Amino acid sequence: MEQTFTRSEKWRQFLVIFTPVVISQLMLFSMALIDTMMSGHYSNEALAGTAIGNSLWGPFNASLSGLLMAVTPIISQLIGRGEGHDIKRTVSNGLYIAVGLAVLLLALNFFICAFDFERNGT
Known part of the structure; x- marks a missing residue:
């Protein structure tokens, strides 16, 4: 982010x-x-x-996206503090969280579909 001084620079950055x-x-x-x-x-x-x-999907999407979007400001903080060596660990942890959440949602979807398949008999 660049520091802005005039109103037009602030609007440009906002957009x-x-x-x-x-x-x-x-x-x-x-x-x-x-x-x-x-x-x-x-x-x-x-x-x-x-x-x-x-x-149902809206709140799930918002909460899971929010968890994953937290990685970006953490990396920015690390760069600002000059702790670039911790970036790899942070990105790896973000990827682990993303893969874990994906597996969890796929398993949940599988069990819901299997239950519906069993209940309807089709």
């Missing part, structure tokens, strides 16, 4: 940070909108399932 966040949020909401539109044409049950799925 540099703000733009990717807005684009990613719009893409996530667009995905939910398209899913809802497609499932609404199929059946009421599919529409209800899509609504529940989107409502």
Whole structure:
């Protein structure tokens, strides 16, 4: 980050940070909108399932993304303190957390699908 002094420099820096966040949020909401539109044409049950799925996925996505986004400021702090040798350990730990969370979510999805498969008999 660069130090800013004028209002136009502050706005420019704000927009540099703000733009990717807005684009990613719009893409996530667009995905939910398209899913809802497609499932609404199929059946009421599919529409209800899509609504529940989107409502459940939102908090999970926000919390898990927040955990992984914590790595960036930690690395910035390490660079600022001149402790560059700890960056490798921090990135490795972030990757371990990401892989662990991915395995946990895949296992949860597998068991939910297996339970639904067993219950419906299909």
